[in-house]
Every structure is written in structure tokens, then in C-alpha cells.
Amino acid sequence: MMVDKRIHELQESLRGRLFCPDDEGYDNVRKVFNGMIDKRPDLIVRCAGLADVIAAVNFAREANLLVAVRGGGHGVTGNAVCDGGLVIDLSAMKSVHVDPANQTARAEGGATWGDFDHETQAFGMATTGGIVPTTGIAGLTLGGGIGYLNRKYGLSCDNLRSADVVTAGGQLLKASASENEDLFWALRGGGGNFGVVTSFEFQIHPVRSVLAGEIIYPLDRAKAVLRFFRDWSIAVPDEVRADATLISGPNGPVLDIKVCYCGTIEEGEKVLQPLRSLCPPIIDTVAPVPYKTVQNFLTAVFQPGLLHYWKAGFVREFSDDAIEAIVDFFAGAVPKPFAAIAIEHLGGAISRVGPHDTAFNHRDAQHSLLVLRMWQDPAESEDNIDWARRCYRTAEPFLENSAYVNYLGDEGEAKVRAAYGDNYARLVAIKNKYDPTNFFRLNQNIEPVPEFHGSARQT
Ligand SMILES: Cc1cc2nc3c(=O)[nH]c(=O)nc-3n(C[C@H](O)[C@H](O)[C@H](O)COP(=O)(O)OP(=O)(O)OC[C@H]3O[C@@H](n4cnc5c(N)ncnc54)[C@H](O)[C@@H]3O)c2cc1C
Structure with a gap:
């Protein structure tokens, strides 16, 4: 069957692993932190690196599949998994590289705060992060990120210096204060609406x-x-x-x-x-x-x-x-x-x-x-x-x-609009630019509005 052949080709193209419902281990990898969530994806791509993320995005787009993105799997709404569709699972991408001289640390999108603190604390450094070690750096930072250091050093997203993002088109972009600035603005609070973030670079601070x-x-x-x-x-x-x-x-x-x-x-x-x-x-x-x-x-x-x-x-x-x-x-x-x-x-x-x-x-x-x-x-x-x-x-x-x-739970569009207040229009403009088909929609969703004429630049 064509579908089987394509799935086989996807598996062959990966360095990581593809899980289908009949595979051993499937029930374990589809579990998320909140035991209320019991979803059964058709495919789970446990990515080993950037190439796997790009392959998974391209496969899902070409096959017109619903897509969920999993970082630490702590989202209480369970948007890290889906019924049917394909999960881009980053939980095996956990490396954290610390640069003590420049006071920065770069972490892959599946790292947890436990992983991050372990590496940065070896140098007596830290940044604002979640207060439970199993929470993912990705979802937490993309939504803002509060933690014990937030009054001294700001939110986790305030400490973000740059991010590597795979867009719905399967393209790798860097977002920072000097590259794709609109995307960088949106990533600092706008959640998983704009692409898969494979790597986060943070400012870190001396904290012993x-x-x-x-x-x-x-x-x-x-x-x-x-x-x-x-x-x-x-x-x-x-x-x-x-x-x-x-x-x-x-x-x-x-x-x-x-x-x-x-x-x-x-x-x-x-x-x-x-x-x-x-x-x-x-x-x-x-x-x-x-x-x-x-x-x-x-x-x-x-x-x-x-x-x-x-x-x-x-x-x-x-x-x-x-x-x-x-x-x-x-x-x-x-x-x-x-x-x-x-x-x-x-x-x-x-x-x-x-x-x-x-x-x-x-x-x-x-x-x-x-x-x-x-x-x-x-x-x-x-x-x-x-x-x-x-x-x-x-x-x-x-x-x-x-x-x-x-x-936020599954509380509907009005609540998401209210969450962003007068930043919402700019987020829609940026969503229109980077994800016009709403490929990344299992999140606190900012729906693209194709005819929307707002500016992706700050007004
Ligand atoms: C026990 C517990 C403690 C918590 N503590 C804190 C806290 O101290 N401070 C705080 O601010 N919040 C806290 N939270 C809330 C937390 O910020 C959110 O649940 C957040 O979504 C978790 O991120 P995750 O990567 O673990 O979750 P996931 O469920 O994997 O992801 C949540 C969503 O984020 C997006 N996403 C995840 N990874 C990526 C990626 N790599 N690229 C693009 N999008 C991605 C997706 O839209 C996904 O649906 C806590 C939650 C729990 C359950």
C-alpha cells in the first residue's frame, strides 16, 4: 500500500525512531505528563536531531496530517499529542551546551529544566526556568516562563538570545534581535504557533x-x-x-x-x-x-x-x-x-x-x-x-x-485573544507570514487571517 510505503520511507530517512500504534513502546511514548490525556497519534517521530524534525514537518505537510509538537510534554491541555495525525517528538533532543565565558547556554528543544540546570549549575550559572525539573524548556519559554529567578532576571523568554526554528515549509530560520526580528518577538510569549524550535540560546547568570x-x-x-x-x-x-x-x-x-x-x-x-x-x-x-x-x-x-x-x-x-x-x-x-x-x-x-x-x-x-x-x-x-x-x-x-x-486550558479563541490583549493583531500578522495555513495549530492557537492587513513589524 502507498501509505505503508511512504511510512517506510519516512522511517528510513530518520536517525531517530518512528512509532506506529502497533509498535512496542507506542503506549509509553504517547503518554504525557497529565494523566487526563489519552490520545492516540497515527505516527510519532521521536527525532534525533534537526534533520529528523525537517523530515517530519515535510512528511506531515505533504500528507496533510494534523501535527502536534512535543517538548517536555508538560502542557496540561495535552497539545503535545493528537488523536490521529503525527507527533513531532523532541524529547530525545536534550543536549545543553554551556559557554561560561559568554554567559550563554544553548539547549535543544526537548531538554527539560532538570537537564538545563544540571549543565549550567556545573558552572554556578542559571537562568529563569520552571520550578519542576521535568517541565520542558520549550513550551515554558515560548509561553513566557516564570520561575524563582523571574524578579531578578526576568522571564525565561526575556533571557532568550536566539532560537533555531523549523517553519511549516520545512525551512530552518534563526530568530534573534538581528535576524527575523518579527519571529523572535513572537516566539517570546506566542507559544508554539510559528514553528518547531529545535534550539534555544539563553543568557545565563551567576547563581550558586x-x-x-x-x-x-x-x-x-x-x-x-x-x-x-x-x-x-x-x-x-x-x-x-x-x-x-x-x-x-x-x-x-x-x-x-x-x-x-x-x-x-x-x-x-x-x-x-x-x-x-x-x-x-x-x-x-x-x-x-x-x-x-x-x-x-x-x-x-x-x-x-x-x-x-x-x-x-x-x-x-x-x-x-x-x-x-x-x-x-x-x-x-x-x-x-x-x-x-x-x-x-x-x-x-x-x-x-x-x-x-x-x-x-x-x-x-x-x-x-x-x-x-x-x-x-x-x-x-x-x-x-x-x-x-x-x-x-x-x-x-x-x-x-x-x-x-x-x-490556560482548552478555553477557546476568546481567551487566547484576551491573553494577548493588544499584541494579538501583531501575532496574527506574524502567523500569516510564517504559518499561513495554520499547520501548527495544536497550541493556544493564533489563527492566521489571510486577508488581514496588519503589519508584522511593530507599530
Ligand atoms: C508540573 C508543572 C509545573 C510547571 N511549572 C511551571 C513554572 O514553574 N513556570 C511556568 O512558567 N510554567 C510552568 N508550567 C507550565 C508550563 O510552562 C507549560 O505546561 C508548558 O507548556 C510546558 O512546556 P513543555 O515543553 O513541557 O510542554 P509540551 O506539552 O511538550 O508543549 C506544550 C506546547 O508547547 C509547544 N511546544 C513544545 N515544544 C515545542 C518546540 N520545541 N517548538 C515549538 N513549540 C513547542 C507546543 O505547542 C506544545 O503543545 C508547569 C507545568 C506543569 C505541568
Whole structure:
């Protein structure tokens, strides 16, 4: 059969491996981080390098196949895989080359933050990256990228210096401040809409020991602590990131504040002291630790394969009323583990980049609120999703009507438009130029509009 012959030719052309549904290992390679996702692609190309990516793009385009692109596979919506179609799987492309003299690191598109930190920390260097080591550098950076260093060094995408991109036409382009600048602008927040990024070059910074840990307060102190946290977190120096999370975990419901201070330990002790002496905590583990330890705080919690449902928004009004509403909802009927309402700490260097300088535009936000539900038994899915939705509805009056695309579920075009605000028109113009047929559409999709006359250059 013609199709079999073409598939055979594709396999022959690869240095990596092609998986079809009957192949041994297929069920393993189609799995992604979120256990809610159970998709069955017709073909999975586990690429060994750039040539395989180009071959997979050309094959899918010529055969008119739906295409998914997989980096670290952490996207909660499961867009890294598809039913039918072809997955361009970069998870075997993990190399990271560090250039300590120039303070840069180049990583392949399938590397995770665990891979990246491992290599850069050997030289006492780091850049802003995800706080769970199994998250991919690709999806995270392309959507923006928040992490413990974000207030000192900006988002992951703010540290991107250049990227190698395979377009829908199978062409390799470099995107940087001096080459294909429009594409470079779009890649810094616009997600996987514009091509397959095979390699990312980042600025890295000296980061060795940090002052970090968690301060856990009983739930009945949560309102008072959050009121203090709100004012304190806005006033602290950029070296601090502190996330306040209401957690229903194995040890019961608590307010957990995770902090990371990336300046000198002596200065950090002074800066964190007011938070640590606010009221007697259940536990305070804050101590000088290697940065890599901080990046592993959550490794045991976020085991692959658990079922996830997330909803999130940027905080518009962190008022006493907001704190009352959120804590009352959480404490009113504490959900079974694992449930969390995380208030993540932004501002600092993030807000010193203009909203039109990159596709990521939420530069004024000081906090993001993430409702995270995670469970094991599929029979509990309906109840858990319902809890997360009710929780989000409680918080919604205090949130911006926009979203961080990396936390966004399958919420439709209006939400994607809202996420990009007045950067959306420019993104459509760039999509028209680089992907006019919407070949890359399994993502928070920016639909091309062929008759659209907007400018791909910044206006
Ligand atoms: C446990 C957990 C922790 C997280 N922590 C953080 C955090 O600390 N900070 C933060 O900002 N976000 C965080 N996130 C959200 C995360 O940024 C997104 O889930 C992101 O999409 C993950 O990227 P990935 O490459 O692992 O995912 P994938 O599922 O592989 O990819 C997601 C999408 O990105 C695109 N994509 C992936 N690779 C490429 C590529 N090489 N080229 C082009 N497009 C590509 C595709 O559109 C794909 O559908 C976390 C998510 C999870 C599940």
C-alpha cells in the first residue's frame, strides 16, 4: 500500500525512531505528563536531531496530517499529542551546551529544566526556568516562563538570545534581535504557533547558593499572613520570589510560603526576617542551599501520570476582600489532597520590559493565581474538576480578564485573544507570514487571517 510505503520511507530517512500504534513502546511514548490525556497519534517521530524534525514537518505537510509538537510534554491541555495525525517528538533532543565565558547556554528543544540546570549549575550559572525539573524548556519559554529567578532576571523568554526554528515549509530560520526580528518577538510569549524550535540560546547568570525554603503556617492564620504577604511581596527587592499557596496535601490544609532569595545570604536573612517572624510557623526550613536544591523542592509532589486540572489568572485586586473570599472558599470545605491555590510572585525585572517588547504582555502583574487540582483515581475527575472551577469562580472577580497561556486550558479563541490583549493583531500578522495555513495549530492557537492587513513589524 502507498501509505505503508511512504511510512517506510519516512522511517528510513530518520536517525531517530518512528512509532506506529502497533509498535512496542507506542503506549509509553504517547503518554504525557497529565494523566487526563489519552490520545492516540497515527505516527510519532521521536527525532534525533534537526534533520529528523525537517523530515517530519515535510512528511506531515505533504500528507496533510494534523501535527502536534512535543517538548517536555508538560502542557496540561495535552497539545503535545493528537488523536490521529503525527507527533513531532523532541524529547530525545536534550543536549545543553554551556559557554561560561559568554554567559550563554544553548539547549535543544526537548531538554527539560532538570537537564538545563544540571549543565549550567556545573558552572554556578542559571537562568529563569520552571520550578519542576521535568517541565520542558520549550513550551515554558515560548509561553513566557516564570520561575524563582523571574524578579531578578526576568522571564525565561526575556533571557532568550536566539532560537533555531523549523517553519511549516520545512525551512530552518534563526530568530534573534538581528535576524527575523518579527519571529523572535513572537516566539517570546506566542507559544508554539510559528514553528518547531529545535534550539534555544539563553543568557545565563551567576547563581550558586540561594537562601530558600518553605515557611508553613496553620490555616487559621492564613488571612493575616496573606494580608502581610501582599504588602511585603510588592515592596521586597528583586532578589526575592515568594509564592503563597493554600495547600491540601498529605499533612492537612496549610498556607505554605516558598521563598527563594538569590542575592547574598546575609542580605537575604534581613529581607526575609519580617516574613519569618510574623507568627509562629508550623515549620520554617529556610536556609542557604544550592540553587539546584530549590529547583527540586517540588519533584516528589509532581509525579508524571497523575491527573491534572488547572485554572489561572493574573491578580488584579489583591484586596482584603479577595483574601477573605479565597481563604473562606478553601477552608469552607477543604478538598482532598492534592489541591492548591498558588499566588505566584511576579513584578521586578518582568515589569521593566515593555508590554509590546515581546509577545508576552502581562508586564504589570505583581501576582498570578493558579488553582491546581491533582488526583490519581479517574472516578474522582468530575468532582475534582468541579471543585477547581468553583474555586476559580470565587477568585475570578479579583483577576484580570486575561491569562498566562502556559496555564490556560482548552478555553477557546476568546481567551487566547484576551491573553494577548493588544499584541494579538501583531501575532496574527506574524502567523500569516510564517504559518499561513495554520499547520501548527495544536497550541493556544493564533489563527492566521489571510486577508488581514496588519503589519508584522511593530507599530
Ligand atoms: C508540573 C508543572 C509545573 C510547571 N511549572 C511551571 C513554572 O514553574 N513556570 C511556568 O512558567 N510554567 C510552568 N508550567 C507550565 C508550563 O510552562 C507549560 O505546561 C508548558 O507548556 C510546558 O512546556 P513543555 O515543553 O513541557 O510542554 P509540551 O506539552 O511538550 O508543549 C506544550 C506546547 O508547547 C509547544 N511546544 C513544545 N515544544 C515545542 C518546540 N520545541 N517548538 C515549538 N513549540 C513547542 C507546543 O505547542 C506544545 O503543545 C508547569 C507545568 C506543569 C505541568
